[in-house]
Amino acid sequence: MDFLNALIALANYVLIPAMSYGSQxxxxxxxxxxxxxxxxxxxxxxxxxxxxxxxxxxxxxWWLQSMGIGLGPMPTALLALPVGILCCxxxxxxxxxxxxxFYREQKAKPxxxxxxxxxxxxxxxxxxxxxxxxxxQNFSDGTRFIISARDFKQLTGLDExxxxxxxxxxxxxxxxxxxxxxxxxxxxxxxxxxxxxxSDNEDLALLSGINxxxxxxxxxxxxxALATVAGVxxxxxKSFKPFTYFQLLLPIFASAIVGGLGSxxxxxxxxxxxxxxxxxxxxxxxxxLVYLMPGPLEPDGLVQLMSTDYKFAVSFVILLIVxxxxxxxxxxxxxx
Amino acid sequence: xxxxxxATASTALIAxxxxxxxxxxxxxxxxxxxxxxxxxxxxxxxxxxxxxxNDSGLFLDGSSTVSSVTxxxxxxxANLAVASAERLITSDKVSGIVGGMCSGETTASLQNVALxxxxxxxxxxxxxxxxxxIEDNGLFFRTSPSDARQGQVMADILxxxxxxxVAVTYTNNDYGKGLADSFQSAFESSGGSVTINTAHEDGKxxxxxxxxxxxxxxxDVLVVAGYVDQGGAGIVNGALDTGAFDxxxxxxxxVSDALEANFGxxxxxxxxxxxxxxxxxxxxxxxAGEAAxxxxxxxxxxxxxxxxxxxxxxxxxxxxxxxxxxxxRVMDVANAPGEPILPGELGKALQIxxxxxxxxxxxASAVELIGPGESAGNYREIEFKDGKMTTVGxx
Numbered sequence: 001m002d003f004l005n006a007l008i009a010l011a012n013y014v015l016i017p018a019m020s021y022g023s024q025x026x027x028x029x030x031x032x033x034x035x036x037x038x039x040x041x042x043x044x045x046x047x048x049x050x051x052x053x054x055x056x057x058x059x060x061x062w063w064l065q066s067m068g069i070g071l072g073p074m075p076t077a078l079l080a081l082p083v084g085i086l087c088c089x090x091x092x093x094x095x096x097x098x099x100x101x102f103y104r105e106q107k108a109k110p111x112x113x114x115x116x117x118x119x120x121x122x123x124x125x126x127x128x129x130x131x132x133x134x135x136x137q138n139f140s141d142g143t144r145f146i147i148s149a150r151d152f153k154q155l156t157g158l159d160e161x162x163x164x165x166x167x168x169x170x171x172x173x174x175x176x177x178x179x180x181x182x183x184x185x186x187x188x189x190x191x192x193x194x195x196x197x198x199s200d201n202e203d204l205a206l207l208s209g210i211n212x213x214x215x216x217x218x219x220x221x222x223x224x225a226l227a228t229v230a231g232v233x234x235x236x237x238k239s240f241k242p243f244t245y246f247q248l249l250l251p252i253f254a255s256a257i258v259g260g261l262g263s264x265x266x267x268x269x270x271x272x273x274x275x276x277x278x279x280x281x282x283x284x285x286x287x288x289l290v291y292l293m294p295g296p297l298e299p300d301g302l303v304q305l306m307s308t309d310y311k312f313a314v315s316f317v318i319l320l321i322v323x324x325x326x327x328x329x330x331x332x333x334x335x336x
Numbered sequence: 337x338x339x340x341x342x343a344t345a346s347t348a349l350i351a352x353x354x355x356x357x358x359x360x361x362x363x364x365x366x367x368x369x370x371x372x373x374x375x376x377x378x379x380x381x382x383x384x385x386x387x388x389x390n391d392s393g394l395f396l397d398g399s400s401t402v403s404s405v406t407x408x409x410x411x412x413x414a415n416l417a418v419a420s421a422e423r424l425i426t427s428d429k430v431s432g433i434v435g436g437m438c439s440g441e442t443t444a445s446l447q448n449v450a451l452x453x454x455x456x457x458x459x460x461x462x463x464x465x466x467x468x469x470i471e472d473n474g475l476f477f478r479t480s481p482s483d484a485r486q487g488q489v490m491a492d493i494l495x496x497x498x499x500x501x502v503a504v505t506y507t508n509n510d511y512g513k514g515l516a517d518s519f520q521s522a523f524e525s526s527g528g529s530v531t532i533n534t535a536h537e538d539g540k541x542x543x544x545x546x547x548x549x550x551x552x553x554x555x556d557v558l559v560v561a562g563y564v565d566q567g568g569a570g571i572v573n574g575a576l577d578t579g580a581f582d583x584x585x586x587x588x589x590x591v592s593d594a595l596e597a598n599f600g601x602x603x604x605x606x607x608x609x610x611x612x613x614x615x616x617x618x619x620x621x622x623x624a625g626e627a628a629x630x631x632x633x634x635x636x637x638x639x640x641x642x643x644x645x646x647x648x649x650x651x652x653x654x655x656x657x658x659x660x661x662x663x664x665r666v667m668d669v670a671n672a673p674g675e676p677i678l679p680g681e682l683g684k685a686l687q688i689x690x691x692x693x694x695x696x697x698x699x700a701s702a703v704e705l706i707g708p709g710e711s712a713g714n715y716r717e718i719e720f721k722d723g724k725m726t727t728v729g730x731x
Binding site for chain 2: 009012013014017018021135136138148149150153161163165238239241243244247275278279282283284285286287288302304307308309311312
C-alpha cells in the first residue's frame with residue numbers, strides 16, 4: 001500500500017506535470033529547430049508567434065462559445081485551432097515577405113537574422129498585447145479533469161490522489177499525433193524531402209530544381225502550425241498571458257539546443273529532458289521517502305536537491321554541459 | 337487722490353498678510369522612479385488637507401496659511417532624496433515634511449537631514465520593518481503600517497482558526513520575502529510551524545516543480561504571498577489541480593476581484609486579509625478626492641492626506657510650527673481620547689484644538705499610531721463562502 005502511495009505521489013507531482021510540460025516544450029522546440037535547420041537562423045520571435053496563434057484561437061473560441069457551439073467534454077479551443085493556425089500562418093508569411101525575404105536575398109549572416117527576429121519578436125509582442133491585452137485570459141471549457149485527486153482517493157482508498165486533467169491528456173496525445181505527422185511529412189512526401197534536401201545543402205537543392213521560395217513557404221506554414229498548437233495547448237493547460245509566452249522562449253531554446261538544433265528528434269528529446277530535470281531535481285522527495293522507508297529511516301528534512309528557485313539554473317547547467325562536451329547537441333544537430 | 341488711497345490701502349493689506357505666518361509643508365515623494373505613477377495622487381491628497389486647513393481660517397492665529405513645496409526622491413535614489421530634503425529644510429525652510437516615499441530613501445533623508453536639522457517627517461508609504469527601531473529623536477512617524485504587522489495579523493488569524501502547520505510560498509522580491517519572513521517569525525513564536533518557506537518567480541511558464549515541493553513538505557494551509565495576476569495564480573492553480581492543497585491563505589497581494597473571479601468556487605473556506613477598515617473615513621476621503629480631481633483610491637493617497645493632516649493638527653495643538661515643540665503632540669492628536677475626526681472635518685478639529693479640547697484623528701486610513709509612531713494598520717479579514725469573498729471582520 002505504501003509503495004502504491006509513493007508511486008501515485010510520484011506520478012501526480014512529477015511524472016504527469018513533467019510529461020505535459022515536456023510535450024509543450026517539445027512542440028515549441030520543433031518549430032525553433034525547423035527554422036534553424038531550413039532557414040538557418042535562431043528565431044527569437046517563436047515565443048510570440050505561439051502567443052499570436054494562441055490569441056487568434058482564443059478569440060475564435062470566445063466567438064464559438066458565444067454562439068453556443070462546443071465540443072462537449074473537450075475544450076472548444078480544439079475546434080478553433082484550425083483558424084488559429086491559418087491566421088498564424090498568414091501572419092508569419094506576411095512577416096517573411098516584409099522582413100526576412102529582404103535579408104535572405106542579401107544573403108545576410110545568420111546573426112543579423114537573429115537580431116531581425118528579435119525586432120519581429122517585439123513587434124509581435126506588442127501586437128498581441130494591443131489586441132488581447134497583457135492580462136491573463138481564460139478560455140478553457142469542457143470537463144476539467146479526467147480524474148481529480150479527490151475522486152481518485154475515493155475510488156482507490158489510497159492516501160494519495162492522482163489528478164489527470166483533460167488538457168494534460170490532450171497535450172500529450174496531440175503532441176504525439178503532431179510529431180508523427182511531421183515525421184511522416186518530412187520523410188515520406190515529396191515536399192518534405194525537398195525541405196530536408198534544402199536543409200542539407202542549399203546549393204545542391206537548387207541545382208536539382210527545388211524552388212527555394214516554396215520550401216520557405218512550407219516551412220513557415222509548418223512552423224506556424226506547430227507554434228499555434230503548442231501555444232494553445234500551453235494556454236489550455238496553464239493560462240494564456242502574453243508575458244509567459246515570452247518567458248517560454250528560454251526553456252524552448254534550451255530544449256532545442258540540448259537536443260541538437262536542426263534535429264527534430266533532438267527537439268523532442270530535449271523538451272522532455274529539460275522538463276523532467278526542472279521538476280525532478282527541485283522536487284522534495286520527503287513525501288515519497290516517508291512512504292518507502294521503514295519508520296526509523298524516514299527523513300526529517302525535505303530531501304530536496306535544490307530549492308525551486310534554481311529551476312531555471314538546472315536547465316541552463318544542462319545546456320552548458322551539453323555545449324561543452326557535445327556542442328552539436330545530443331542528436332548531432334548543426335553546431336551553433 | 338483716489339488712486340493714491342487705493343494704492344496705500346492695498347499696500348497695507350499686502351503688508352498685513354505678510355505679517356501672518358506662511359507655514360511651508362515639504363512634500364518629499366518619488367515623483368520619478370518606480371512609484372512615479374502614484375506619487376501625483378499622494379501629493380494631491382496632501383494639498384487637499386492643506387486646502388481644507390486654509391479654507392477653515394482657523395489655523396494657528398487665524399491668519400496663517402499653509403502651502404506645500406514638493407521635492408523629488410526618485411524612490412530608489414538616496415542621494416537625490418538627501419539633496420531634496422536638504423533643499424526643503426535649508427532653503428525652503430519647511431516646518432515639516434510629508435515623506436519620504438520608499439523605505440531606503442526615507443531612512444537616508446531622515447538620518448542625514450531631518451534628524452540633524454530637527455524637522456518632523458511623517459512618511460505615508462515607507463513600510464520597512466527597519467524603520468520601527470530607527471533612532472529618530474521622536475521626529476519620525478508613519479501613517480502606513482510596518483510590513484511586520486501583516487505577518488503578525490496573519491499569525492493571529494491562523495491561531496484563531498486553530499491551524500498549526502502551514503506551507504509558505506512567496507513571490508521572489510522584497511515584498512514577498514519580507515512578508516514571508518515576518519510571517520514565519522510571528523507564527524513560529526506563537527507556536528505554529530512552517531513546513532517550507534520557498535520562493536516562486538513571477539511570469540514563469542510552469543509551476544509544477546514548486547507545487548511538488550510544497551506538497552511534499554505538507555501542511556494544513558498553503559500561504560501564497562504572491563500576486564494574483566502573476567505567479568500566485570499559477571501556484572494556486574497547480575496546487576488545486578494536483579490536489580496538494582485545497583485551503584489557502586491569501587495576503588494583500590492576492591486579495592482582489594480577479595481572485596474571486598478565477599478561483600472563487602474552488603477555494604471554499606480559504607481566507608486572507610488585506611489593508612482595509614470599516615470607518616467612514618475612506619468613503620469621505622474618496623468623495624473629497626474625486627471632487628478635487630485626483631484618484632483617491634490609488635495606493636497611499638489616504639495615508640498622504642493623513643500624514644499632512646497630522647502635522648497640521650499637531651502644530652495647532654502645540655500652537656507652534658517649531659518641530660521641536662509640535663513633535664510631541666503628533667501622537668496625541670492621532671490617538672484617543674478625543675473627538676474622532678474624519679476627512680473633511682479638519683476645520684472642526686482645528687476649532688476643538690484651539691479651544692483646548694482633544695481630538696482623535698481617524699482620517700482616511702483609520703490611522704492609529706502605535707509603538708514609536710507608526711500606523712497600527714487595519715486589515716480586513718476575508719473568507720470564501722459559496723464562491724464569494726466575504727468579510728469576516730477587521731483586525
